[in-house]
Amino acid sequence: MVFVHEYFILFIISIQCFYSQGLIFPVASFGAYPNDNIDDTSATQNAIAAAVSNGTNNVVLFQSGTYDFSGTIYIYGAIGFTLTGQGMDQTLLLVHSPIPLFYTINSQQVTIKAFAIDFNPLPFTAGYVVSVTSSYLDLQVVAPHQTDVGQKVGAIFRYDPVLKKPAIGNKTYEIYQTPPANKNTTLISNGTLRIYLQFPTQFVVGDAIVARYSFTIHALYGQDVTDLTIQSLTIYTAWYFGIYTSRTRRLHMIDYHVKPRDGRWLSTSGDCMHFGDSREFINIEDCSCEGQGDDGLNVQAFVFEVVQKLNSTALIIKTNNWEDTLNIGIGTNVEFSTSSQPFTPYTSAIVASSTSINSTSRLFTFTSSISVNVGDRVCVVDNLTLTIRNLTVTNNRARGILLSTQNVHITKSLFNGTSAPAILFQPSLYWNEGPAPRNMILSENVFINCNQGLYRQSGVITMAPDPTQLVPVMYNIKITSSTFYNGPYSGGMIQCTNVDGVVLSGNYLATNNSIAPVIFCNSRNITAYDNTVVNTQSVINQYYLYDTTSPCLANLSSIINISASAFNSSFPPPVIPTASGVQVNTYQSTTTSSTSTTSSTSSTNIVITTTTSTIGNSSTSSTINSNSTVSTSTSNIHRTSVASQKDFSRWYIVTLLTWKLLHYSIFSFDNTLYN
Numbered sequence: 001m002v003f004v005h006e007y008f009i010l011f012i013i014s015i016q017c018f019y020s021q022g023l024i025f026p027v028a029s030f031g032a033y034p035n036d037n038i039d040d041t042s043a044t045q046n047a048i049a050a051a052v053s054n055g056t057n058n059v060v061l062f063q064s065g066t067y068d069f070s071g072t073i074y075i076y077g078a079i080g081f082t083l084t085g086q087g088m089d090q091t092l093l094l095v096h097s098p099i100p101l102f103y104t105i106n107s108q109q110v111t112i113k114a115f116a117i118d119f120n121p122l123p124f125t126a127g128y129v130v131s132v133t134s135s136y137l138d139l140q141v142v143a144p145h146q147t148d149v150g151q152k153v154g155a156i157f158r159y160d161p162v163l164k165k166p167a168i169g170n171k172t173y174e175i176y177q178t179p180p181a182n183k184n185t186t187l188i189s190n191g192t193l194r195i196y197l198q199f200p201t202q203f204v205v206g207d208a209i210v211a212r213y214s215f216t217i218h219a220l221y222g223q224d225v226t227d228l229t230i231q232s233l234t235i236y237t238a239w240y241f242g243i244y245t246s247r248t249r250r251l252h253m254i255d256y257h258v259k260p261r262d263g264r265w266l267s268t269s270g271d272c273m274h275f276g277d278s279r280e281f282i283n284i285e286d287c288s289c290e291g292q293g294d295d296g297l298n299v300q301a302f303v304f305e306v307v308q309k310l311n312s313t314a315l316i317i318k319t320n321n322w323e324d325t326l327n328i329g330i331g332t333n334v335e336f337s338t339s340s341q342p343f344t345p346y347t348s349a350i351v352a353s354s355t356s357i358n359s360t361s362r363l364f365t366f367t368s369s370i371s372v373n374v375g376d377r378v379c380v381v382d383n384l385t386l387t388i389r390n391l392t393v394t395n396n397r398a399r400g401i402l403l404s405t406q407n408v409h410i411t412k413s414l415f416n417g418t419s420a421p422a423i424l425f426q427p428s429l430y431w432n433e434g435p436a437p438r439n440m441i442l443s444e445n446v447f448i449n450c451n452q453g454l455y456r457q458s459g460v461i462t463m464a465p466d467p468t469q470l471v472p473v474m475y476n477i478k479i480t481s482s483t484f485y486n487g488p489y490s491g492g493m494i495q496c497t498n499v500d501g502v503v504l505s506g507n508y509l510a511t512n513n514s515i516a517p518v519i520f521c522n523s524r525n526i527t528a529y530d531n532t533v534v535n536t537q538s539v540i541n542q543y544y545l546y547d548t549t550s551p552c553l554a555n556l557s558s559i560i561n562i563s564a565s566a567f568n569s570s571f572p573p574p575v576i577p578t579a580s581g582v583q584v585n586t587y588q589s590t591t592t593s594s595t596s597t598t599s600s601t602s603s604t605n606i607v608i609t610t611t612t613s614t615i616g617n618s619s620t621s622s623t624i625n626s627n628s629t630v631s632t633s634t635s636n637i638h639r640t641s642v643a644s645q646k647d648f649s650r651w652y653i654v655t656l657l658t659w660k661l662l663h664y665s666i667f668s669f670d671n672t673l674y675n
Helices: 002-018 041-053 593-604 633-674
Strands: 024-026 059-061 065-069 073-076 079-084 091-095 102-119 124-132 136-141 153-160 174-176 186-189 192-196 208-213 220-235 243-246 249-258 273-276 279-290 297-311 314-318 333-337 347-356 361-366 377-380 385-394 401-404 408-411 414-416 423-425 438-443 446-448 459-463 474-480 483-485 492-497 499-505 508-510 518-521 524-529 532-534 544-546 558-561 575-578 581-584 608-615 618-625
Touching: 024 041, 041 059, 041 065, 041 073, 041 079, 124 192, 153 192, 243 249, 249 273, 273 279, 279 297, 297 385, 385 401, 385 581, 446 575, 459 474, 492 499, 518 524
Parallel strands: 024 059, 059 079, 065 091, 073 102, 079 102, 091 102, 102 220, 220 243, 220 249, 243 273, 249 279, 273 297, 279 385, 297 401, 385 408, 385 414, 401 423, 408 438, 414 446, 423 459, 438 474, 446 483, 459 492, 474 499, 483 508, 492 518, 499 524, 508 532, 518 544, 524 558
Antiparallel strands: 124 136, 124 208, 136 192, 153 174, 153 208, 186 192, 297 314, 297 377, 314 361, 333 347, 333 377, 347 361, 575 581, 608 618
């Protein structure tokens, strides 16, 4: 009987393993069917509610086809929950209102995967200016954009339809406005939309423009979620960000993509990804952001202000954003800094409790006494780690990555045609974002024609707090084994403002201007060695420059170990862009210095050319890469098929084990009885 007991236990364990993924809840069982043009909001919400209320590890399943939505779907209190379609190119969720589609709150172990999201109507329109006055402009709308009547336009930027990205160079401009009251968009003739202006602008007849409507919501929200995974998901547009999360603990972004659809001039109206006050770690892998109206990725915590000191352990703290940002949680570590040096912390404390006072303030108590003053700044610093691998950001209106966080590793990522710096490290009092970055490693990345449009800075990689400080506030930044192809307006390779400890090594810079690769302000301990510069049209006489913009002072910078020899190595690009992402250049070790430029170009099929495009009545020049577009469709299909094979293999093994154990249990039981 001992054998029977042991086999029976194993049999039960195998059954539990088989059902560990929980139950499947097809949305069709609740009345949501694809391709019927019927609103699927209620049916999908009911399917999710049933899955969440029936235990853990349950799955809500969409079939192939298009589903229609008019309202937000909430995922609340879920544990071990999966929402899945049949694949990014198989299941489309089409939203017909300016709303968030999914709002995940107070949940654990949530996975959202395998479908695409789009909105109709779009949050923007685009075309050519055919008439303009101080109070309105008329837009000849270009398909597939729409003549949306009754919209309020909050922002307009100039676009380059030849380069298929926001305009670059000297003719780059945009406006933000509060739309005039009772002055919504109107149709003045077939295909021509009148957009009302709050003030006179630079736009002229012939300009190609993108007009974005008032910014409202994001496609995906996550708030107070632990172990959130977004996988194999495409977002074609959104009324603001593709995804926004707040206080998410352990976040995985895998095979996530934002890109324009069907020839549109824009994808999301705002950021591709934006993560506020995240905890423990964020992992981003095999993702891409193309043509969005703001940053590719923004990671930050919030900066608050002490408005009243009650005693040595109790403070009233105010937010300049919205109330929920103050709900940082018990046990959270915060740092304090003075108003005069807002990015230089002088003490820290751990939250013991917090209570809401009003819409902008909370009462906080701390686990130990602290000595702070009214007006001091407060920021969450909870040792977040950010890891980015194989991220592509292309042709967007602002930065590739904007970071006010610490402990970052960015590797094998491609930045192509970002209007502003490819990577900007910037704690900001304007946006009330922090903390000041430190411990940053950037390795084996490729930068092509970045920092040539709106919001460009002095460097393709820029470190610049807002406002500029007199002392360093960012520390320990290493940029290594990366490839830079700078365009005519890109500026230098890096800008260092208020930084202590920067190392540049093993990088390759191709440029046709004489701008110094390194520009710095009020920084120290800047070192460069073993870098290659290829310049066929001009001579670089200085390899670093002091920024003279106030409050930058040369005597506030020190220990600058940069000489011409730091940039006179002769090696081809250490990493190159390919159809599947960035890879190490295998030709590097065999290419001689005399042929490094030609060899690296031919081996990677990269051609750096200068093209001129005419937009309206002006011309712009740009260095572009003829093979810079990175396609992920093949790898997406491969990943999906591998995942399916793994799921089938796991099912097969568990089933086989179950029947084997059942067979051996019966066999052992028979033998026991016989004996």
